[in-house]
Amino acid sequence: xxxxxxxxxxxxxxxxxxxxxxxxxxxxxxxxxxxxxxxxxxxxxxxxxxxxxxxxxxxxxxxxxxxxxxxxxxxxxxxxxxxxxxxxxxxxxxxxxxxxxxxxxxxxxxxxx
Amino acid sequence: xxxxxxxxxxxxxxxxxxxxxxxxxxxxxxxxxxxxxxxxxxxxxxxxxxxxxxxxxxxxxxxxxxxxxxxxxxxxxxxxxxxxxxxxxxxxxxxxxxxxxxxxxxxxxxxx
Numbered sequence: 001x002x003x004x005x006x007x008x009x010x011x012x013x014x015x016x017x018x019x020x021x022x023x024x025x026x027x028x029x030x031x032x033x034x035x036x037x038x039x040x041x042x043x044x045x046x047x048x049x050x051x052x053x054x055x056x057x058x059x060x061x062x063x064x065x066x067x068x069x070x071x072x073x074x075x076x077x078x079x080x081x082x083x084x085x086x087x088x089x090x091x092x093x094x095x096x097x098x099x100x101x102x103x104x105x106x107x108x109x110x111x112x113x
Numbered sequence: 114x115x116x117x118x119x120x121x122x123x124x125x126x127x128x129x130x131x132x133x134x135x136x137x138x139x140x141x142x143x144x145x146x147x148x149x150x151x152x153x154x155x156x157x158x159x160x161x162x163x164x165x166x167x168x169x170x171x172x173x174x175x176x177x178x179x180x181x182x183x184x185x186x187x188x189x190x191x192x193x194x195x196x197x198x199x200x201x202x203x204x205x206x207x208x209x210x211x212x213x214x215x216x217x218x219x220x221x222x223x224x225x
Contacts, residue, residue, distance in 0.1 A: 004155075034213065044156070044203065044216040086155050093210050098144050100169050101205070101214060103155030 002027045004087050006104035013077050014112050021072040021107045023061075023087030031089040033063055033070040034101070038084045047072075047085070051092075057081070077111045084108050115139075117217035119204050125223045126194050134189040134220045138206030145187040146214065147179060148203040156203055162187050163209060191222075199224045 003026040013019050025031060035047040048056045050063040050070060061072045070087060086106045091099035118137045126132050138145050144163045148156035158171035162181035176192045185206075191198055201221050205214035 036216075043218045046213050046215070049213055088155075098161070098163070098207050098209055098211075100146060100158045100161055100171070101148075101156075102158065103148075105153075105155045 002031070002089060002102045004089055004102055004104035006085075006087055006107050008107045009105070010108050010110070012110045012112060015079055016076050019074050019077040019081070019109065019111075021085050021087075021109065023070045023072065023104060025068050025070065025087070025089050027068075027089055027091075030092050032092050032099075033061070034088045034090075035059070035061055035070075035072050036086045036088060036103075038086070038106075040083070044086070077109075079111045079113060082109055082111045117142075117204055117206050117215050119202075119217040119220050121220060122218065123221045123223075125225060128194055128196060128224055130194050131190065131192045132194060132222060134191075134202050134204075134222070136187045136189070136204030136206075136217060138185050138187070138204075139215045142206035142208050142215065143185050144207045144209050145181060145185065146205045146207075147187070147189045148205065149173070150201040150203055150219070152200075159189070194224045196224050198222065 005024045033050040037047045038044045059074045084106050087104045088101045120135045146161040147159040150156045160170045165181045178190045181187045201219040203219045204217040207214045
């Protein structure tokens, strides 16, 4: 069974402080990992995926297969980063239809001024 | 590009009734998935449609059914509504072989 665990339901930091949102996963095989973000009153949107290795809005995430983790990090948090963050995984496409996404329960990040 | 569009945005139904939710995928996308998001929870996978067939299904009862049309749009039907079906229903689309789904704004279903 595939599972995503986000141990922190709430995370509060001050502006300019580093932030790390934790994500651990369980998957038999090679997964693809994602971070989705949902700002207040907006739709869920893709923040980054491990395969592209991009840095979006200053956020980075490294897939650690040994620790089965995909933590999201940003060195200096901004107030506009306040949002709900979801970690998700799917299988890597190998033909047929796409794999489903399995989400964690999410972490609500609040960046205080 | 309008992205993924869902209708209606809000809906109130009575227990035992049936409901149909609609989704138009992003231009160029051929795969549609449906998710249920209860309050305070992450989205839960209901099922996925590709080439007008249900390809994968999550742990949801048969009361939940769907359809995909030749233009790739999709419907989610829920029969015999229960209070516990109250949730935000999200539609997500993607192009086959390409990861990273695009989500719609959702339909907020309230069962009373």
